[in-house]
Structures are given as C-alpha cells and as structure tokens.
Amino acid sequence: MFPARGVDWPAALGAAIGLIMLAVYVSIMRQQGDPPLVWVLVLIALGVLGTGYGSVRRALHRGVVLLVSAALLGSVGLLAILTIGVPILLAALLCALAATRMIARRTDPASVP
DSSP states (O other): OOOGGGBOHHHHHHHHHHHHHHHHHHHHHHHTTOOOOHHHHHHHHHHHHHHHHHTBTTOTTHHHHHHHHHHHHHHHHHHTTTTTHHHHHHHHHHHHHHHHHHHHHHHOGGGOO
C-alpha cells in the first residue's frame, strides 16, 4: 500500500471515479448494441492515467499533468452531461482541486521546509 503522505487522495479518488465511469460507458454502449466511440475511450483513459500519475506526490510535472487531465475529463463530462457526464465532471473537479492545492503549496512561503 502507498504511504499516506505520498498519495494525493483527491486525485486518486478522481482517477478511481474516472476508471469506473470508463467501464460504465463501455457497458452502456454494449447494452445499446453500439460500439464505444474510440475518441471517448481515449480521452477518458488519458484523463484517468494522468490523474493516477498525478496522484503520486513525487511525480515530475504533476501539476501540469493534473491540469491537462482535468481538461480532458471535463470536456468529456460536459459532452456527456445528460448521461454519464456528472460523475466524470466530479473526477475532473477532483483532479483540478489536486492541481490547485499543489500549486498553492508551492507558492506559499510558509509551506517550504
């Protein structure tokens, strides 16, 4: 298990929600008899992978990766707002929250050891 100090829990939760919604999307599309759209799968998968990477506090460039992941997940969430979009938007929000918290810590002089 990861040490508690090494994991950014909002980002990890966002990655978990995104992964669950990826599976839900594939399941819904198969139930309707349609193949899942490749571009939707790619956007969600890249967002989940980036959020998972960014959940590790020691990851290089994690702020940028988290912001890009939030944009990817947020765009899919907005496009799918009437179906599965709300949980995907929640994942994007958690990802953006993790990125802004990390940026705030770096710019706060009191947080530097």
